[in-house]
Amino acid sequence: xxxxxxxxDFSDISKNAFLFALHLAKKIHAEIITLHVYDYPQMNYMDVxxxxxxxxxxxxxNNFENYKGHVPVLRAIAEAHQLEDIKISNVLENGDLISAIxxxxxxxxxxYIVMGTKGATGLAATFLGxxxxxxxxxxxxxxxxxxxxxxxxxxxxxxxxxxxxxxxxEILKNVLALAKVFHAHVDCLYVRPKNEDVDDSIIEHWKKMxxxxxxxxxxxxxxxFEGTILDFIELHHTDMLAVTTHHRNFFESLxxxxxxxxxxxHTKIPIVALQA
Numbered sequence: 570x571x572x573x574x575x576x577x578d579f580s581d582i583s584k585n586a587f588l589f590a591l592h593l594a595k596k597i598h599a600e601i602i603t604l605h606v607y608d609y610p611q612m613n614y615m616d617v618x619x620x621x622x623x624x625x626x627x628x629x630x631n632n633f634e635n636y637k638g639h640v641p642v643l644r645a646i647a648e649a650h651q652l653e654d655i656k657i658s659n660v661l662e663n664g665d666l667i668s669a670i671x672x673x674x675x676x677x678x679x680x681y682i683v684m685g686t687k688g689a690t691g692l693a694a695t696f697l698g699x700x701x702x703x704x705x706x707x708x709x710x711x712x713x714x715x716x717x718x719x720x721x722x723x724x725x726x727x728x729x730x731x732x733x734x735x736x737x738x739e740i741l742k743n744v745l746a747l748a749k750v751f752h753a754h755v756d757c758l759y760v761r762p763k764n765e766d767v768d769d770s771i772i773e774h775w776k777k778m779x780x781x782x783x784x785x786x787x788x789x790x791x792x793x794f795e796g797t798i799l800d801f802i803e804l805h806h807t808d809m810l811a812v813t814t815h816h817r818n819f820f821e822s823l824x825x826x827x828x829x830x831x832x833x834x835h836t837k838i839p840i841v842a843l844q845a
Contacts (some may be wrong), residue, residue: 570682571599572797576670576700579605579639586685586715587643589839591652593683593713596750600656601828603643604673628636666752668702679710686714705842706814711743714840724751724839729784730798731757733771737813738778740843744811745783747841755784756805789832802838811841 575590577583592682594601640659647653649763662669674682686701705712729744731737748755757775761767767788776786791797 571597572677573599573601574604574670574674574677574679574682575601576606576666576682576684576704577643579642581684582685582687582717584642584646584685585717585719586683588647588650588721589713589715590683591647591650591655591721592721593750594655595652597680599680600658602673602677602679603640603657603659604662604669605639605660606662606664622749625656629636631705666700667707668741670704671707674708674710682708682710682712684712684714688718708842709844712842713770714842716837716839718837719839720837722808724753726756726805726807727753727809727811727841728756728758728798728802728805728807729811730813731759732761733759733775738775740813741775741784743843744841745748745779747811748783753808755811756787756801756807757784758787758789758798758801760791760794761788763792765790807838809839809841813844814842814844 573590573594575587577587590601593599644653644657647655647657660673662673671683673679682704684701684704701712701714705714727744727748729741731741741755744755747753757779759767759772772786772788785799789797789801798810801807
């Protein structure tokens with residue numbers, strides 16, 4: 570059975586993302602492992618050495634009680650959408666969230682990580698500085714980020730941004746495997762600078778490897794890389810954006826246009842990040 574890791578802070582953003590995790594689990598016959606990580610409060614240890622064990626004990630107890638209260642909420646979400654047959658297990662950890670995600674991903678042989686992320690306001694600060702971005706950059710499994718304004722809907726079209734690098738071939742295979750789960754079509758988009766020529770033989774080679782019935786290849790000359798992608802998403806009614814994590818400049822520049830009306834369309838679809 571495949572496994573989906575779902576890190577959560579039990580916020581409304583996480584609850585919204587959990588529905589996507591449930592539907593993905595249903596599609597791929599996976600179980601979901603939820604992960605909630607907490608840390609001890611910051612304090613001056615020189616002032617309270619005698620009371621540290623008591624403080625830690627109270628913190629652990631409070632987090633456990635909070636955790637117990639929230640877990641049934643996730644189960645209720647599953648039941649409300651007739652997805653109560655999905656196997657769900659829950660993990661509560663103390664420590665660093667990034668490390669906990671990494672360790673559990675390795676220990677449980679996780680196939681996908683699904684997590685919510687902050688959306689439309691102040692995106693450059695909240696998304697790029699968030700746990701989600703750090704997990705995307707560090708994870709060796711696919712990470713699916715669900716923006717707060719994203720309402721679950723069937724995934725019919727997936728956009729994969731590419732520059733036709735050799736290392737992206739395996740990634741496209743993974744995107745196509747995900748697309749097969751959703752019965753979705755994949756659009757491969759190469760946005761090149763206007764003054765840069767494209768080697769048609771490379772694109773033809775990719776087309777031979779991936780027939781048009783499963784993928785369509787688009788080549789657009791533009792100096793507005795991010796704007797072109799966002800326009801494409803709107804024009805083609807894209808349901809999910811797939812990117813490789815070595816496109817880190819893409820993330821940085823994409824979310825800097827947060828004041829643009831174009832970003833509104835983008836923030837309503839999931840983003841899946843895959844390692845090159």
